[in-house]
Amino acid sequence: MKAETRNACAAAAVLLALCAVPFLVGKFTTYLAMRIMLLGIFAVGYNLLLGQAGLLSFGHGAFYAAGAYGLGFFGLHVSGNPLLGVAAGVAAAVLLAVLVGTLCVRHTEIYFAMLTLACGMMVFSLIWNAREITGGDDGLIGIMRAPVSLFGGISIPIGKDGQFYFFVLFFFTLSVWAAHRIRQSPFGLALAGIRENARRSEFAGVPVRRYRLAVFVLSGTFAGLAGSLEALLESNARPFMAHWTHSAEPVLVSLLGGLSSLAGPLVGSAIFVAMREIIQRFTENWMLGFGIVLLVIIMGFRGGVMGTLSALFRKATAPGER
């Protein structure tokens, strides 16, 4: 109970701080905060698959791209309403995740990882080569941020970055809340059981393959949401969203922040985006610097940033409680 109250307070404080960001800092930092939230949505959903269910996927960029292109096509051909556009993007990602997931969850571990990688790269080359439809390597350009119209009457503009920021923040909060609920739910416990011992889960009466598909699609949904928001933020959808290097980002971010907590991938996203910005000012090869940090984390601090911090916190408070 005590820990729950503490976590709720921390979450409220972070949310409050995030609300203040566009008023306190400059345009560029606001933009970076949005990038962090997008990666955070992507990673927090992805970590349901990796951290909770123990499945390593290298293909989630495909669902991210599905979200972006889904929103793009919907915006160009049907309606510019951003809420409907996001819904369309997410729907496209879910559809693709069901397709890819059904194929991939028949296998586990390295075979699962390689199948997701293969599927992701197929999606990438489809987007790359279907130039007439997707714009090929130019991507889908000219995606507009029309005002959000609610119930016909009210219309909220999101054209400026300072306005769009709150659009992103809304979905970010929703995503983190959803991921939190899922982790605390019976479904989340069943996933943890599958991660810990898949065979025993079957003997506990859990249809393991169906659960794996469910969490795969769920994580794909988060990826699709992040993708559709990025399409709105950058006004385009690019084939490299589906590339395996992009699929690796939530993996790296989750490892960096820590797999075993909700906050892990979020903190990881913040560090990732901030480090990329800082290191890129000094050198083109920012991956070299990031690689070194990741090396240190994996070799010395297995629990990631959050895992290490909570272990320290426990150590500091343990003697007092006894």
Added chain:
Amino acid sequence: MGEPLLTTEKLSNHFGMVCTARDLDLRFERGVLTSLIGPNGAGKSTLINLLTGHLPVQAGKIRFQGREITRLPIHRRVRLGICRSFQIVNVFPELTVAQNVMIPVLARTGRAWNPIRSLSRETAVERETEAFLGKVGLLGERDTPATALSHGDLRLLEVGVALAAAPTLLFLDEPTAGMNPVERVRLLDNIRQLAREGRTTFVVVEHDMDVVFSLSERIIVLHRGEILCDGTPESVRADAKVREVYLGDDVSDLFRYREE
């Protein structure tokens, strides 16, 4: 007795040239506490693996309460009421004792799919989980991670997870292996008690002959994938073939038989 709980029809299994089950025709009646014994490699574990779906059936049929289950996946059999525990501890290591037992309870009551409701609100599930923990004597360890348990407690948890699936027919594969005498007596008392309650029919694989003869109402002796003897403890004790392969406490007898 009426309809048997589970029957097999010419159930067979081979690992390469080694036959671990040969045309087994078995009937398990409701409420009869049965032991499965036999020398190493007799096919006890294979039989359990076949009946519970761990191994695919190569030939023959299995019926459970009149329904054919030969090709059903594991989790479907568990839902119908067939469960097992494992010879080597096979629990959810990083989860707490309570969480270990909660997973089968959630799955059985159809609540495990819920992705939004908080676990702490599932009071009925929690109460049921605690009841099962009480039955195996682990209530005091409910928040301990399984990895931190002693070997004996892990064995209890192993049985607890199997019990929590509330099976009609439960196979226990050497449930007391590696337990100290106190824990062993406690667990066996629990099994007797639960068997008397009558909701679950137990089939136990054991090596300790004292346990086998004191616990069982029926003993099946397997040898090289075949039924050597099947009957009451008295009839099994009196059986000449069984004495030859197995009992009599003389290991050299066993070896001589094998070399023939």
